[in-house]
Amino acid sequence: MRGPQKNQGIKMHDIKTIRDNPDAFDAAMKRRKLGAQSSDILKLDEERRGAQTALQELQAQRNAESQKIGEIKKSGGDASEVMAQVTALKNEMAILEERERTLADSLSQHLAALPNVLSAAVPDGADENDNVELRRWGDPRADKVPEHFEIGEALGLMDAETAAKMSGSRFTILSGALARLERALGMFFLDVHTGEHGYTEVSPPLLVKDHAMFGTGQLPKFAEDQFRTTRDDWLLPTAEVPLTNMVAESIIEPATLPRRYTAFTPCFRQEAGAAGRDTRGMIRQHQFYKVEMVSVMLPEESEAEHERMTRCAETVLEKLGLAHRTIVLCSGDTGFGAIRTYDIEVWLPGQQRYREISSCSNCGDFQARRMNARYRAGEKDIRFVHTLNGSGVAVGRALIAVMENYYDPSDGGIFVPDALKPYMGGVQKILKTA
C-alpha cells in the first residue's frame, strides 16, 4: 500500500476497542457472517506489542550510549569501547525490528479485510430478501409498459448493438433527445442538491490511486470489481471515492463542519460477480453516470445526517414524480464500509417491480480511520470524523425510470417530466424521429 499516510499504528478498526471488549467485536463480525476474529487479532496484537516493547528498550539503550559517545568525543576522549557496545546491539535490534514489522503488517492486513461494525438499528437477515421496507411514496404505474430498452430502441435513440461492436457488452449508446435527457437528469439533480440541499458542487478526478480506494474501502477486498489503468490508477466506481478523500490526511476545524459535496460523474464497474444478471438494457453497465452526495460530519451528527441525506435523494425522485420506496438493508446485505444503509428503489413499470436507484450509507468513522480524516474536538483532543455517502441519484437508472414511467403507449413516446423541461430545450415529449 503506497500513499501519503504514514504507517502509524493500526487504524481500520480500533484495536483498543477490540482489546477491551473482544466478545462484542466477535458478535459484530458474526452479524457479518464471519467467524470469531478477536482471538487471532489479540494474539497478534500481543506478540506485536511484546516485540515493540523489547525493541524500544534496545533503542533507548542505543540512544543513551550514542549520546555518551558524543560527549566523550566533544571532550576529546576515546569512545571506541562504547562504540563497540552499540554495534553489538544492532544485530539484536534488526531481528526485533523485522519481527515487529511482520507482526504489524499481518495485523493491519487482517483488520483491513474486516467490514464495519453494524449499527444496532440494522435488522438481522441473510440477504436482500430480509431487508425491511420503511416507507413508500407515489402510486406505482399499474399498466405493463415495454422495458426501457424496448422503448429506446423503438425510438431509435438507444443502441446497445453498435456500442457492443466498439466496446463489448454492458455499454449503450444514447442519442438525440435521450442523450440530452440523461444530461438533463444530471444537471437537475446537481441543481437541487446545490441549490436546495446545501451541497457544494465538485468536479473531481476520475482516476485515483491505491490509497484513495483503500480509504473508502474498495481496496483491498474488492479490486476485481474495479477497472485499472496501465499506470495502475483506478477508474472511479463512484464519486464517493474522490469526494470522501477530499478530507483524507487532514485535521479539520469543527467550525467548517459539516461538509457536504456533490458531483456528477461517470462511474466504472466491472460487474465481475453479476454475470448473467440484467444483461439487457441499461440497468447494469460497465459505465454509467451518477450524482453522488458525500457528507463529512461530527460523530454525534452522523445519524441525523443519514436521515437527511436519504431525504435529499427521495426529494429528487418526488420532484420527478417517480414512485419509490425506501428500505433499510439487513445485516447480510449491508456493504463492507457501512454502519447502516438505506436503499431507495424506484418503480419500474416495465419490470413491474422496484429497483435500486440510490443507496445512502453512514460509514461512521470507518473510512475516516482508513484515510486519517480527523477534526479538532478540543485543544488536545483530535478525533475521527464520520463520513456518509449516497446516490442522489443514479442517473442511468433514473433515465430508465423516466422512460418507463412517462411512456405513452399511444405513440411509443416519452413525456418529459415537468422538472426536466427547463433542461430539455423546449422538448415536451420525446418521439421517434423519422
Next chain:
RNA sequence: GGAGACGUGUCCGAGCGGUUGAAGGAGCACGAUUGGAAAUCGUGUAUACGUUAAUAGCGUAUCGAGGGUUCGAAUCCCUCCGUCUCCGCCA
C-alpha cells in the same frame, strides 16, 4: 518530452551529522490590561504507539514514503511518490 527547484508541526517558515520534537512567525487556548472590544504583554499549544488506573509520568518512533551510510541523520547517498518553474508539445 528536455532543464532545473522543492517537499519540515494546524498553517507559514528556519535548520543542512551530536540534548532538534525541531528556532521564529501566524493561528488557537488561558491569563493580564479594558467599561467592553481592538491593539499590547505573559503563559501554553504536534501525532502515533508502548507502559499505566490515567488525555499524569516515563519510553520509542515520526521533518513526503521506503531503503542505505554512521556509534548517532530533518541534515549525507539511493529509489519511489508528489509539488513548482522555464522550454517544447498538446485539448
